Amino acid sequence: MTLALYGHPFSSYTWKALIPLYAYDVAFEFRIVDADHPENVSVVQSAGPLGKFPVLQDGENLLFEATTIIDYIARHHTGEGTLIPDDPDAAIGMRMLDRVFDNYVMNSMQIVVDEYLCNAESPDMARCGEARARLEKTYAWLEDWLRFYPPMDHVTLIECAASPSLFYADWVHPISDKFPRLRSWRAHLLQLRPVARCVEDARPYRPFFPLGAPDRD
Known part of the structure; x- marks a missing residue:
């Protein structure tokens, strides 16, 4: 099947x-x-x-x-060592980064999105501000981490987690010039064939995003 x-x-x-x-x-x-x-x-x-x-x-x-x-x-369904390293310690490190993107990027971004979905006219700005502050701290951490993780075309669990979280997080809280490595890596991720396909397939639904539908991506 x-x-x-x-x-x-x-x-x-x-x-x-x-x-x-x-x-x-x-x-x-x-x-x-x-x-x-x-x-x-x-x-x-x-x-x-x-x-x-x-x-x-x-x-x-x-x-x-x-x-x-x-x-x-x-x-x-894929060869050994493709998405997740065979080495157990390397796999642990990769899964840690997966949690960073889900819990610190995606979840913080979603707090702001949910506020605007629930009450577009009067979202809880204090709650939004706290979530944006968490995103800013995470961006700074990722900027430093990227010194040791150069962009590559090989897709691992990290690219799978990072691509959608950074795509939408930058719409909610733009990645500023303070984080050049992170900005560059996001652009690199969006050019990867499987990620670019997701971006294009999602394009018709952009008007549903409560904080606008950026044309730059």
Whole structure:
């Protein structure tokens, strides 16, 4: 049975799961989760406790959480040492960075987005300010970390996690000139073939983003 990924083209975590599938030319079927496809919504709701996408279906297996999906793809559908290093210590370091992008970039960005989605006219500016401050601190940390992680075309768990989180975070809290390495790396990531494909597929949905739809990406 062909793999199936359930998600939405505008979803950052769906991107995270799509990027390794595109990067390593893994055969799969994309099944969009929206109001026009209730059968796909039902699968997602059955997979995890909160019914969130992305969900990967492989035969009778249903997996949720993007990082878990990438672990599964790495183990069963790509060559060894591609997405995640074979060396256990190197893998631990990579998973730590994966958590940085999910918990410190993506989650902080989402706080601001949720405020504007819930109350576009009067978002909680104090809460938004705290989230933006966390993003600024994380940008500074990543700027320093990038001294030891030069841009490359090989897609690993790090690129899968970094690409969608930095794409949207820069819309919410722009990466300033204070962080030239981070700005350059974001631009590099968006030029990678699998990431560029996600950017283009998501383009029609940009008007739904509450903080505008930048034309520069």
